[in-house]
Amino acid sequence: MKDRRLSGHLLVFAAMLLIPAVVHDTFLLRVFTEAVMWIGLAVTFDVLAGYTGYLNFGHSAFFGIGAYITAILMVRAGWHFAPAAALGGAAAGLGALIAGFPTLRLRGAYFAIATWALARAIQQGVLMMDITGGPDGMRLPALLSPGFFYYIMLGVVGVTFFAYWFLLERAPFGLKLKAVREDEQGAEALGLNPTKLKIQAFVLSAVPTGIIGGVFAYWVTFIDPASTLGDLVSDQALVMVVFGGMGTLTGPVIGAVLIFTFKTVFWAYLSDYEVLYLIILGGVIAASVVFLPDGVLGVLPQRRKGVEDHA
Amino acid sequence: MELLPQALVDGIMLGAIYIIIAIAFSLVYGVMHVIDFAVGEWIMLGAFGGYYLFQWTRIEPLLLLPAVFVVFAAIGYPLQPLIHRVLSGRRGNPLLMGLVFTFGLSLMFRGLAQTFFGFYSLSIPSRFSNGSFFFQNGGLSVTISSVRLTGLVYALVITGILNYLLKHTDFGLGVRALAQNRDAAGLMGVNNKRTSAYVYAIYVGISAMTGVLIGMILSLSAKMGPDYTTFAFFVVVLAGMGYLAGVPAAAFLLGIIQSFFLIYLDPGYTLLAVFVLLYTILLVSPRGLFGKGV
Numbered sequence: 001m002k003d004r005r006l007s008g009h010l011l012v013f014a015a016m017l018l019i020p021a022v023v024h025d026t027f028l029l030r031v032f033t034e035a036v037m038w039i040g041l042a043v044t045f046d047v048l049a050g051y052t053g054y055l056n057f058g059h060s061a062f063f064g065i066g067a068y069i070t071a072i073l074m075v076r077a078g079w080h081f082a083p084a085a086a087l088g089g090a091a092a093g094l095g096a097l098i099a100g101f102p103t104l105r106l107r108g109a110y111f112a113i114a115t116w117a118l119a120r121a122i123q124q125g126v127l128m129m130d131i132t133g134g135p136d137g138m139r140l141p142a143l144l145s146p147g148f149f150y151y152i153m154l155g156v157v158g159v160t161f162f163a164y165w166f167l168l169e170r171a172p173f174g175l176k177l178k179a180v181r182e183d184e185q186g187a188e189a190l191g192l193n194p195t196k197l198k199i200q201a202f203v204l205s206a207v208p209t210g211i212i213g214g215v216f217a218y219w220v221t222f223i224d225p226a227s228t229l230g231d232l233v234s235d236q237a238l239v240m241v242v243f244g245g246m247g248t249l250t251g252p253v254i255g256a257v258l259i260f261t262f263k264t265v266f267w268a269y270l271s272d273y274e275v276l277y278l279i280i281l282g283g284v285i286a287a288s289v290v291f292l293p294d295g296v297l298g299v300l301p302q303r304r305k306g307v308e309d310h311a
Numbered sequence: 312m313e314l315l316p317q318a319l320v321d322g323i324m325l326g327a328i329y330i331i332i333a334i335a336f337s338l339v340y341g342v343m344h345v346i347d348f349a350v351g352e353w354i355m356l357g358a359f360g361g362y363y364l365f366q367w368t369r370i371e372p373l374l375l376l377p378a379v380f381v382v383f384a385a386i387g388y389p390l391q392p393l394i395h396r397v398l399s400g401r402r403g404n405p406l407l408m409g410l411v412f413t414f415g416l417s418l419m420f421r422g423l424a425q426t427f428f429g430f431y432s433l434s435i436p437s438r439f440s441n442g443s444f445f446f447q448n449g450g451l452s453v454t455i456s457s458v459r460l461t462g463l464v465y466a467l468v469i470t471g472i473l474n475y476l477l478k479h480t481d482f483g484l485g486v487r488a489l490a491q492n493r494d495a496a497g498l499m500g501v502n503n504k505r506t507s508a509y510v511y512a513i514y515v516g517i518s519a520m521t522g523v524l525i526g527m528i529l530s531l532s533a534k535m536g537p538d539y540t541t542f543a544f545f546v547v548v549l550a551g552m553g554y555l556a557g558v559p560a561a562a563f564l565l566g567i568i569q570s571f572f573l574i575y576l577d578p579g580y581t582l583l584a585v586f587v588l589l590y591t592i593l594l595v596s597p598r599g600l601f602g603k604g605v
Contacts, residue, residue, distance in 0.1 A: 031383065040327070053404055053407070055407050055410060055411070102594040103593075105594075105597075106593060106594075108407065109406060109407075109410055110548075110552075110593060112346075112407070112410055113346070113589075114593040117544070117586045117589045117590045117593070118590050120541070120582070121586035121590060122585055124580075124582050124583040130582065132550075146333070181404075231537070235418060238411065239415075275422050275425040276426060278421055278422025278425065279418075279419050279422035279426065280416050281415075281419075281422070282414075282416060282418030282420070282422060283415065283419050285412070285414065285415030286393075286412050286416055287410040287415075289397050289415065290396060290397055290412065293408070
């Protein structure tokens, strides 16, 4: 069963590799690149929210740290893109390690509030700094190659997805995280180390997010605190995960694709009413929490059985 | 140095307003076990409600407060069953789901407000806006604007009413019983659903009224919500979640931080300071400054 799922994932991935060969329209390719990016952000968000049961309202901080480290290294130090983005991911991971140690002691809502406060503090800090350009943001050297960015984004997100799939669905690590989610004290009584597991999950969620942030910065060539560190990054990832189905790998992907498609169509036809998007986004979260507790994934008949098997 | 008394007085006047927000917020948390991410948006919507009601009727906004309360309590009342549905049922992590739900509400409200109210910063004109009292003693002088004094009086009145409601009525007894032990309270005949719905309605109404006050004293805009959500969290976390006696100290601290940054430092750093302090307190003592939270 699980191997059949893996071959399904591989098939989808192979199909996505072929997209630039079929799609020659630059605009469409940009749309696909961004869709892949949101899949990555939703999946990384779900590691902590769905598998470990900790809502990280500061997910944008990792994205922003990755983007800014990459931008600073490339613009101010003249680094090449690849090492800069890798270091961006490492910086996000390091940030998760340092912040995670004290923050993950907090449970439930306290954790959510703390990560939210920390992310907004970082955003305010970046607004005030000189090296980041403050509210004016930063401009990166432009590279006009849509295909390159599509493959880079797909590569980063693909590696992340399959690494997660192995760690969370095949290796015992995923089960350990779920044990922490269900009953932290019980997990501890069974000899697990919840603090260590939670920090591992936090770092595991942060590193790819930072790299994705770095790719995003080089791709769009302009970043500012609102676009990379703003609440909207965390908000959208949260909607995608909740709407698709928390605690699974497929759920966030489905959620990301559906929400992003909707967003793109919305912007294409209704861009005069951009704030309407916030209303719909909020409405979708609230409604799916009330009516779709397991997300879209929970509505599909055979999947529901699978969810009950796990429970 | 001569500005020190002014900064303190301004801070305390502002802090009084935050007390009200935090008490209502704590009440909802105590009874319904939900952290309402939409608190700042209720304040924002209330402020606009007051603003438009004033534009329409041209009555002194202070007199409109009861009307704002009634309207928003009526909006909040039917929302409680939805929250109840989210918090109960077969969901894996009800507390987080409650958080996500109110978060969705807050996004929706912010979008609605930006659509209909625009992006401009407004203020609610009041008869009290212009007057002020001036005190001087030697080299030290303090100016108290009458609108801020009104805020203080409002805070005292609402606290008094809430205190009476909680300590001297059957409804208040039910609320306190629910906060202590939901099952036992249910066995003693407290209607959980109805009491929770009333509490949520009161909370929404009070937050909205306070929004009108904030619109009179400072300003209102469609984007103000998240800042006040932060302030509410700040006060409630510093006081200790559910520990009402800690609220005044935390609220005055927040007010004083704001006025000090305004007078002595760069107001641009206010939010940074608030976030850093909130984060630090959560790490050092998640149960609040006094260690008495839940």
